[in-house]
Each structure stands twice: as C-alpha cells, then as structure tokens.
Amino acid sequence: MTDAEISRQKPPDGGWGWVIVLATFAILAISGGNVYSIGVLFVAFLDAFGRSKADTSWIGSIFGFSLCLSSSLGIALARKLGHRKIVIIPGFVASCGILASSFATELYHVYISYGIVTGIGLGLTFTVAFEMISIYFKRRLKIAVGMALAGVGAGQLILSLLTQFLVETYGWRGTLIILSAFEAHVCVAGALLRPLTTEVNDPVLPSVVVTTNHESKDSKLDGDGEYFHDIITYPPSEVTVMKEDKKKEDSILCSVKSFLKTVFGVELLKKPICLFLVFITIGYGFSELIISVHLVRRARDFGIGDTQSAYLPAVMGLIQLIGRPIIGVVGQIPCVKAHAIVGVVLAVFGVFTVISTYIRSFAGQLLYVCLVGICIGGFFVGLSLTVSQFLGQENMGLGISLLMQALGLIYLASGSFAGWIRDKYGVYDIAFWTSGLVFMLMSAVTFALPYVDRALKRERPQRPTPAFH
Numbered sequence: 013m014t015d016a017e018i019s020r021q022k023p024p025d026g027g028w029g030w031v032i033v034l035a036t037f038a039i040l041a042i043s044g045g046n047v048y049s050i051g052v053l054f055v056a057f058l059d060a061f062g063r064s065k066a067d068t069s070w071i072g073s074i075f076g077f078s079l080c081l082s083s084s085l086g087i088a089l090a091r092k093l094g095h096r097k098i099v100i101i102p103g104f105v106a107s108c109g110i111l112a113s114s115f116a117t118e119l120y121h122v123y124i125s126y127g128i129v130t131g132i133g134l135g136l137t138f139t140v141a142f143e144m145i146s147i148y149f150k151r152r153l154k155i156a157v158g159m160a161l162a163g164v165g166a167g168q169l170i171l172s173l174l175t176q177f178l179v180e181t182y183g184w185r186g187t188l189i190i191l192s193a194f195e196a197h198v199c200v201a202g203a204l205l206r207p208l209t210t211e212v213n214d215p216v217l218p219s220v221v222v223t224t225n226h227e228s229k230d231s232k233l234d235g236d237g238e239y240f241h242d243i244i245t246y247p248p249s250e251v252t253v254m255k256e257d258k259k260k261e262d263s264i265l266c267s268v269k270s271f272l273k274t275v276f277g278v279e280l281l282k283k284p285i286c287l288f289l290v291f292i293t294i295g296y297g298f299s300e301l302i303i304s305v306h307l308v309r310r311a312r313d314f315g316i317g318d319t320q321s322a323y324l325p326a327v328m329g330l331i332q333l334i335g336r337p338i339i340g341v342v343g344q345i346p347c348v349k350a351h352a353i354v355g356v357v358l359a360v361f362g363v364f365t366v367i368s369t370y371i372r373s374f375a376g377q378l379l380y381v382c383l384v385g386i387c388i389g390g391f392f393v394g395l396s397l398t399v400s401q402f403l404g405q406e407n408m409g410l411g412i413s414l415l416m417q418a419l420g421l422i423y424l425a426s427g428s429f430a431g432w433i434r435d436k437y438g439v440y441d442i443a444f445w446t447s448g449l450v451f452m453l454m455s456a457v458t459f460a461l462p463y464v465d466r467a468l469k470r471e472r473p474q475r476p477t478p479a480f481h
Contacts, residue, residue: 023147023148023149023150023208024148024208025148025149025150025151025152026152028148028206028208029145029148029149029156031204031206032144032145032148032204032205032206033145033156033159033160034204035141035144035201035202035204035205036141036142036144036145036160036163036201037159037160037162037163037166038163038197038198038201039099039103039137039138039141039163039198039201039202040138040141040142040160040161040163040164040167041163041164041166041167041170042167042194042195042197042198042201043103043106043134043137043138043167043195043198044163044164044167044168045164045166045167045168045170045171045172045194045329046106046110046130046134046167046171046191046194046195047075047079047134047164048164048167048168048171048172048304048325048328048329049168049171049172049175049191049325050071050072050075050304050305051172051304051305051306051307051308051309051325052172052175052176052179052308052322052325053071053175053179053184053187053188054068054069054071054072054305054306054308054309055308055309055312055318055321056179056184056187057071057119057122057184058309060184061118061119063119064431064435065309065431065432065434065435066428066431066432066434066435067119067431068119068431069305069306069428069430069431069432070123070127070428071119071122071123071126071127072301072304072305072423073127073301073423073424073428074123074127074128074131074424075126075127075130075131075423076131076297076301076419076420076423076424077131077420077421077423077424078127078128078130078131078132078135078420079131079132079134079135079138079416079420079423080135080297080416080417080418080419080420080421080423081135081416081417081420081421082131082132082135082136082420083135083136083138083139083412083413083416083417083420084139084410084413084414084416084417085135085136086098086102086135086136086137086138086139086140086413087139087140087143087410087413089136089140090140090143094207095140095141095143095144095205095207096202096203096205096206096207098136098137098140099136099137099140099141099198099199099201099202099205100198100199100202100203101136102132102133102134102135102136102137103133103137103195103196103198103199103202104133104196104199105129105132105133105136106129106130106132106133106134106137106195106198107133107192107193107195107196107198107199108129108133108192109125109126109128109129109130109131109132109133109192110125110126110130110188110191110192110195111188111189111192112125112129113125113126113130113188114184114185114186114187114188114189114192115185130195135416135420137198137202138416139412139413139416141160141201141202141205142160142396142412143408143412144205145157145160146400146405146408147208148208150405153397153400153405154340154341154343154393154397155337155340155341156340157340157393157396157397158336158337158338158339158340158341158343158393159336159337159340161336161340161389161392161393161396162332162333162334162336162337162389164329164332164336164389164392165328165329165330165331165332165333165334165335165336165385165389166329166333167329168325168326168328168329168332169326169327169329169330169332169333170326170329171191171194172322172323172325172326172328172329173322173323173326175187175191175322176318176319176322178190178191180318280403280407280410280411280414281414283402283403284468285402285403285461285464285465285468286402286403286411286414288457288461288464289395289398289399289402289403289411289415289461290414290415290418291454291457292354292358292454292457292458293395293415293418293419294418294419294421294422295450295451295453295454295457296358296391296419296451296454297418297419297422297423298422298447298450299361299362299365299446299447299448299450299451299454300388300391300447301422301423302429302430302443302444302446302447303365303384303444303447304325305430305431306430306431306434306440306443307324307325307328307381308321308322308324308325309434309440310440310444311324311374311377313439313440314372314373314377315372316374316377320374323378324377324378324381325381327378327381327382327385328381328382328384328385328388329385330385331381331382331384331385331386331389332385332386332388332389335385335386335389335390336389336390336392336393339353339389339390339393339394340393343393343394343397349401349462350394350397350398350400350401351394351398351401351402351458351459351461351462352459353390353393353394353397353398354390354391354394354395354398354458355455355456355458355459356390356455357386357387357390357391357394358387358391358451358452358454358455358458359451359452359455360383360386360387361383361384361387361388361391361448361451362447362448362449362450362451362452362453362454362455363448363452364380364383364384364448365380365384365444365447365448365451366444366445366448366449367380368380368444369440369441369444369445395412395415396408396412398458398461399411399412399415402461402465429443430443430444
C-alpha cells in the first residue's frame with residue numbers, strides 16, 4: 013500500500029501505541045546492544061588480528077558512520093514502502109553481516125561485513141522504529157520516547173556481559189554467530205509495527221478521502237488525476253503540450269528535490285537553528301564514540317581485569333535502562349525544557365570525563381560509567397524532544413535522521429583519533445581530556461539555543477505565504 017492510498021489517523025496516545033513502544037524497546041535493545049558490545053569486541057579483534065589500536069578502531073568508526081548515514085534513508089524508504097518492511101528486511105541484513113564477520117580472516121573483512129553491512133542494516137531500523145512512536149503519540153510523547161529508548165540501556169546491560177562471557181567461552185567467532193541470531197529477532201519485533209492508517213474503501217475500516225495537495229478552488233481534475241488552472245481557456249492541443257513539457261521538466265528536477273528532502277532532510281537546514289543542533293550533535297558524537305569504543309581498553313590500561321572491565325559498559329546500560337524513562341517523565345513537567353536537559357547532561361558528561369582520567373580504580377570507573385549512563389540516556393531523550401521543541405513534532409523523525417547523518421560523519425574520524433592517541437603516547441588521557449572539553453563547549457551552546465532562536469527570528473521575520481492563483 014503506497015502513501016497515496018492511505019491517510020494517517022489522529023495519534024491515539026495509547027492502545028496499540030504501547031505495543032509500538034514495546035516493539036521499539038525490543039528493536040533498540042537488540043540492535044543497540046550490538047552497537048555497545050563493540051567495546052568488548054574491540055579488545056577481541058585486537059588480540060585476534062594483532063593490528064594497531066588505530067587500525068582496529070576503524071571498525072567502530074566505519075560502523076558508526078554506516079549506521080548513522082543510512083538512518084535517513086530508512087525514513088525515506090519507510091514512508092514509501094511502510095515502516096514494518098524497513099525494519100524486518102534490514103534486521104535480516106544486519107544479522108547476515110554479523111554472521112559473515114565470524115568468517116573474517118583479515119581486519120578489512122570486518123570493516124566490510126561488520127562496519128558497512130551490519131552498520132547499514134542497524135541504521136535503517138533505528139529511526140524507522142523510533143518514528144513510529146511520534147506517529148502514535150502526541151500528548152504522552154515524552155514518556156513513550158523515554159520508555160522506548162530505555163531499550164538501548166537494556167541491550168547494553170545484557171549484551172555487554174553476554175558478549176564477554178561468549179568470547180571467553182566460544183571465542184570471538186562463536187560469539188559473532190550467536191549475536192547474529194540475537195539480531196535476527198529484530199525481524200519479529202518489526203512485524204508488530206502496524207501502521208496507523210486507514211485504507212481507502214476498506215470493507216472493515218472506515219473510508220477516507222485522499223486528495224492531492226495541488227488542488228484549489230479554481231482547478232479542474234483531468235483524466236490523469238492532475239489539477240490544472242483554467243484549463244478551459246487553452247486549446248486542447250496546447251494543453252497537451254503543456255502537460256508533456258511539465259512532466260519532462262519535473263521528472264528529474266522534482267525527483268532530485270524529493271530525494272534530498274526526504275533522505276537527507278536538507279529542507280530543515282533552511283532553518284538556522286537546525287545548524288546549531290547539527291553542531292551540537294557533531295560535538296557529542298566526536299566525544300561519545302571515544303568513550304564507548306575505548307572505555308574497556310582504557311580500564312585494562314588502568315590494571316582492571318578483563319571481567320571487571322566488561323562490567324563497565326554493562327553497568328552503563330543498566331543506568332540507561334533506569335534513567336531514560338525517568339528523564340522522559342521529567343521532560344513531561346511543563347517547566348522543564350528539553351534543551352535544558354541536554355545542556356545539563358553534556359556539562360556533567362564533560363566534567364566527569366576529565367575527572368575519570370585521575371580515578372583509576374575499579375570503584376572510580378564504576379562511578380564514572382554510572383554518570384555516563386545517565387548522560388547518554390539523557391542526551392538522546394533530550395535531543396529527540398529538543399528537535400520537536402525547535403523544529404516541530406511533525407519534523408521529529410526527519411530531524412533526528414538528519415542529526416544521525418551528522419553523527420555518522422564525525423564517527424568516521426573520532427574512534428580512530430583515540431586509538432592513534434593511545435598508540436602515539438601510550439595512554440588515553442589526551443583523548444578523554446579532549447572529549448570532556450568538547451562536551452562542556454556543547455553544553456554552553458545548548459543553553460544558548462533559545463536566545464539564538466529568538467535572535468534569528470527577529471532578524472529573519474516569517475514572510476506570509478502568497479495566495480495560490
């Protein structure tokens with residue numbers, strides 16, 4: 013069923029929407045768990061292939077780039093083919109990519125199978141499942157977002173510990189085979205993403221009328237279903253020529269414009285405040301990937317054992333599991349602004365990332381990852397709501413996919429940056445100091461967003477939309 017055959021209903025704020033939240037929770041738990049288990053696999057790949065930390069870090073960088081850049085394509089495909097299909101099919105692709113990685117004999121094989129194939133598969137599912145929540149919820153959107161995003165914490169908690177156990181028991185190849193089976197369950201969860209639509213002339217569901225946006229009071233409908241203004245004032249031959257010329261002119265230009273708008277969200281970049289959101293996201297992505305990929309390895313440099321090191325991302329996931337729904341509820345309070353949530357967590361993230369380089373005991377690192385879990389959870393919940401706050405709820409899915417592209421571009425560089433620092437200086441301190449300072453800078457920019465938005469609107473007043481003649 014295409015978009016021309018359906019009409020979206022009013023968000024029910026409940027009902028099947030809670031099943032959508034549960035399905036999205038499961039998708040994010042399975043896929044998000046695989047994302048964060050890369051920290052444990054990073055150590056396994058170091059031992060298996062004997063390459064430098066900078067070279068091995070490219071797995072996480074390519075993976076993050078592919079995941080984020082493909083997310084916007086998922087939104088475009090979902091709006092054309094349906095959200096359910098664009099979760100089930102990429103979920104299967106991601107599962108195959110993880111499975112193929114288990115047969116790798118060179119590091120570049122993992123770049124392709126895990127970094128590109130699995131990254132694209134997961135990227136297509138992430139924002140597609142998330143957009144379904146914005147379709148089903150309006151009044152309870154913040155609570156639903158927090159509950160669904162808690163799935164990332166659950167997956168990180170379970171799969172971080174499980175991955176370490178599997179690596180010790182079955183080796184990294186056996187671990188990847190088992191993780192591919194886990195990823196295949198995304199297809200099951202995707203089957204629950206029932207569209208909130210009504211089919212035209214459906215014998216069971218109420219009928220709806222579907223019309224084109226080009227209709228006006230002075231237009232008439234031709235046999236091809238297109239509207240033309242004052243068509244009776246032109247000779248029939250001239251009308252035919254006009255239609256053919258219009259189709260030829262629009263066929264390429266409109267297709268390109270439509271692709272850029274729906275896939276890359278370039279239309280949103282016309283709003284200057286969107287550029288600030290992109291800047292904040294890039295700063296966050298640069299700093300966060302350094303921590304996610306290198307946290308376990310840095311703990312080992314501090315003299316913390318393998319098993320205890322694996323507990324760190326697991327505890328981080330547990331805190332996210334608890335914290336994301338709570339932050340969603342806090343965001344529901346009228347006096348709490350979404351951008352303020354983002355600003356606070358970025359400031360806390362930055363300060364304690366710098367401090368973490370000086371507390372090298374297991375207890376100190378455990379405290380740090382608890383704070384990191386709160387901050388990561390708070391950032392993504394807050395960012396989603398900040399997009400809605402400044403760009404409008406109707407642009408929430410497209411806005412998030414645009415920011416995910418920005419994340420992907422910076423992910424391609426930041427993971428290998430920390431690995432290069434470790435190879436050159438023998439410690440991660442410089443990389444983590446840089447990460448913390450960038451977090452603090454992004455916090456200051458976030459708190460300035462409302463003032464920047466008001467200033468930009470004063471300088472560029474909205475022009476009234478011209479009447480259609």
